[in-house]
Amino acid sequence: MSNAPAPLDNMDIALPTPRQQSWAMAKRHLGLQIGLAIVLVATFAALFAPLLAPADPYAQDLTARLAPTIWQEGGTWAHILGTDGFGRDVLSRLIYGTQVTMIVGFGAAVFSGLIGTTLGIIGGYLGGRVDAVIIFLINVKLAMPGVLIALSLVSIFGGSLLSITLILSLLFWDRFAVVTRTATQQVRTREFIAAAECSGASKSWILLREILPNIANQIIVIGSLEMAIAILVEAALSFLGLGIRPPMSSWGILVSEARDFMFYKPHLVLIPGLAICILVIGINLLGDGIRDVTEPQGRN
Amino acid sequence: MWRYFAKRLGIALLVVITVSVISFGLLRLSGDMAQSLAGEGATAEQVTAIRQLYGLDRPLVVQYFDWAFDAVRGDLGQSLVSNQPVFELIVSRMQVTIVLAVLSLAAAIAVAVPLGVFAAVYRNSWIDRASLGMAVFGSAVPNFWFALVLIYVFGVQLRWLPISGSQSWENFVLPTITLSTMVMPQIMRLTRGGMIEALDAEYVRMAWAKGLSPTVVFFKHALPNAILPVVTLSAVSLGFLLGGSVIVESVFSLNGIGSLAYESIRRADFPVVQSILFVLSFVYVLLTLVSDLINARIDPRIRLN
Numbered sequence: 001m002s003n004a005p006a007p008l009d010n011m012d013i014a015l016p017t018p019r020q021q022s023w024a025m026a027k028r029h030l031g032l033q034i035g036l037a038i039v040l041v042a043t044f045a046a047l048f049a050p051l052l053a054p055a056d057p058y059a060q061d062l063t064a065r066l067a068p069t070i071w072q073e074g075g076t077w078a079h080i081l082g083t084d085g086f087g088r089d090v091l092s093r094l095i096y097g098t099q100v101t102m103i104v105g106f107g108a109a110v111f112s113g114l115i116g117t118t119l120g121i122i123g124g125y126l127g128g129r130v131d132a133v134i135i136f137l138i139n140v141k142l143a144m145p146g147v148l149i150a151l152s153l154v155s156i157f158g159g160s161l162l163s164i165t166l167i168l169s170l171l172f173w174d175r176f177a178v179v180t181r182t183a184t185q186q187v188r189t190r191e192f193i194a195a196a197e198c199s200g201a202s203k204s205w206i207l208l209r210e211i212l213p214n215i216a217n218q219i220i221v222i223g224s225l226e227m228a229i230a231i232l233v234e235a236a237l238s239f240l241g242l243g244i245r246p247p248m249s250s251w252g253i254l255v256s257e258a259r260d261f262m263f264y265k266p267h268l269v270l271i272p273g274l275a276i277c278i279l280v281i282g283i284n285l286l287g288d289g290i291r292d293v294t295e296p297q298g299r300n
Numbered sequence: 301m302w303r304y305f306a307k308r309l310g311i312a313l314l315v316v317i318t319v320s321v322i323s324f325g326l327l328r329l330s331g332d333m334a335q336s337l338a339g340e341g342a343t344a345e346q347v348t349a350i351r352q353l354y355g356l357d358r359p360l361v362v363q364y365f366d367w368a369f370d371a372v373r374g375d376l377g378q379s380l381v382s383n384q385p386v387f388e389l390i391v392s393r394m395q396v397t398i399v400l401a402v403l404s405l406a407a408a409i410a411v412a413v414p415l416g417v418f419a420a421v422y423r424n425s426w427i428d429r430a431s432l433g434m435a436v437f438g439s440a441v442p443n444f445w446f447a448l449v450l451i452y453v454f455g456v457q458l459r460w461l462p463i464s465g466s467q468s469w470e471n472f473v474l475p476t477i478t479l480s481t482m483v484m485p486q487i488m489r490l491t492r493g494g495m496i497e498a499l500d501a502e503y504v505r506m507a508w509a510k511g512l513s514p515t516v517v518f519f520k521h522a523l524p525n526a527i528l529p530v531v532t533l534s535a536v537s538l539g540f541l542l543g544g545s546v547i548v549e550s551v552f553s554l555n556g557i558g559s560l561a562y563e564s565i566r567r568a569d570f571p572v573v574q575s576i577l578f579v580l581s582f583v584y585v586l587l588t589l590v591s592d593l594i595n596a597r598i599d600p601r602i603r604l605n
Contacts, residue, residue: 139311140318142536143581143588145543148561149326152573155565156329232442236547239444240562255445266452273445280440 025293032289038282045095046102053092054080057249061087066265081271084254085261090268093249094275100238100250101231101279104165108230109223111169116176117219121207123177124184134177141174150233154242164243168230176222183215217294224287228280235276251276304596312589319581320371324364327574376575381567386575390557397549397556401541403472404479405534412484413530416491420499420526421518431492435485447478447551464553475552479545483537490533494526501525528595535591539584 016024026032045052055078067083068074069090081090123134150167157163187193188211196210237243238252246253251272258268334351335342342350351357355366370377376386419428454474455463462471498504499522507521546558553559557576564572 136311136314136318139315140322143315143319143539143584144322145540145577145580145584147544147546148558148565148573148577148580151546151562151565152326152577155568156326228440232440235442236444239442240547240550242565252442252444255442255448259448262448262452263456269445269448269452273442273449276442276445277437277440280442281436284436284440 022293026289029289029293031285032293035282035285035287035289038278039286042098042102042279042282046098049095049099053089053095054078055089055092057088057092057096058247059088063087066261066268069267072267082265082267084257084268090254090271093254094251094272097249097251097254097272097275100161100244100248101234101276103161104168104234105227105231105283107161107165108168108172108234109227111166112172112226112230113176113219113223115169116173116222117180117212119173120177120180121184121211121215124181125188125203125207125211127185131181134181138174138177141171146171147233147236150237151240151242154237159237159243159245161244164234164237168233171233172226172230175226176219179218179222180215183218184211187211187214217290220294221287221291224283224290228283228287231276231280231283301596305593308589308592308596312585315585316582319585320368320578321364323574323577323581324367326577327570328360371575371578376578377571379564379569379572381564381569381572386572389560389572390575390579393555393557393560395556396554397542397545397558400472400475400479400545400548400554400556401538403476404541405483405538407476408480408484408487408537409530409534411480412487413491413527416488417495417518417523417526419488419492420495423496428492431488435488438481438485441481443478443482444547444551446481447474447548450474450478451551471552471554475545475548475554478551479541479548482544483541487530487533487537490530491526494529495522498522498526528599532588532591532595535587536584539580539587542583543580 061083064079064083064087065085067076067079067087069082070077070080072082079089079091081094084090084093119134119137123131150171153167153170154164157167193206193210196206201210234243235250235252235255238250239256241256243252244250246257254272255269258265258272262269334347334354334356355363358366367377374387376390378385379389382389415427415431415434419431422428451463451474454461461473462468463474464471495518501522503525504517504522507517512521542557544558545554545556546562548554549556549558550562557580561573561576564570564576
């Protein structure tokens, strides 16, 4: 008898809650862990740049111009990644550049998320004319050449951290709007929304307390994507000389300044570019990982 | 079909008008046009005279309609720097950019669609992982940096290809590679996703059951269904590439519309900037309109909804 299966109604096995399932998946998800590690390192570098940087990123030393890196011949521990054309320590400039990258990337993702999500859930929930206007706005936004608009706006409003963050936010809200609109349309038909409507909940309550939590994971995934894109565009603007202004350190500026020495000091171009690549891959891995973990059926 | 066509055309027209208002507004945001026309040391009287000469003292709405009616007739005003008609400037620079964008899109499709098909057919195999890895890298690499790396490797170290100018086809190889990486990952992912969905569909199981060869099943039954969204994405990508080539053009010293825009922004030549923004948006709207109509023609579900 001991081998007989237990009757179903007596089953006492606690099924793991969604939170436990996600947590268990996260512990096995290598991409998520690598992405998280990269993003944490970059955040740490940005927050504690003054403590981590071995030298003043703005201090010029014309006697020590273009010093080699530690793995090249003649490299010293004083300048692990060597120095640039003005004798400034490359590692310190790289670490300080993380600040610009993270502030602009995170700021643009948050602001564009606010704009896009607001439009998306309103359009998706209300439908009808409001929705038509919002779709129209998305179409207008899509029709405009983003990088060129960003360049023109920066040339008008200047290249401060705040203006660049806001300009990029104005350019990247459309994907948030598209995704949250569709997601809201799907959630809207569910029973708990009908229940809330029947019990007399206000529209803002339904949007903020019923719909928003149910599409939060999709917002986070788009947020990671937009953060990565904003970082790439900020670097490109700074590279073109229409972004963060020198001597401030942005990874795009590092590449742009290193261009003059590219033919005999290629590492000066390679290092900041690789830093951008690694951080963007990290953010994308983290976003994909969050999607996989929070929505198991969304895999493949 | 005609109903759908009329509705779609109406929306496209509205989008174009809205974009023209926005790009016109951008020009006015840039500061006092009369002041910049008059130059640095101009007196107040000279500025006023120029303001009246160019009609800048009239209400903004009047100025907008004035500009819009001229634009419809192909007159986009004059460059503040060279005094050349903007329309001629844009036309003379458009060719390089169109060649570059079309080549890049063609290269991206030629690589991404077969990769996407193979990745879907051999799901979770090394080829699937490799193409996903390439897509991850492709969407993470900053294109200005990738351009410099290509210049260093193929132009300086190996000396295979020229690194700037637009004299021969060889000048377009590196810019095309750089620009195509901007759209390749998306096309690959969309093809792969569409193929996976198609391969699981009933009609593909039916095709297998009929005993058709894998080539016929993959390319005649699954791919045409998977490729529909890719057609739309290609139209969107072409519009994106036309407007997104500014960085690549500036790194490779190509005299296209992107570098014209960049120069004009740096010199505050806002009539040119405004017109480029408008023309590029117009082309984008036109491209998406055409692709939507093609899709509606192919897929009755779209036009009847």
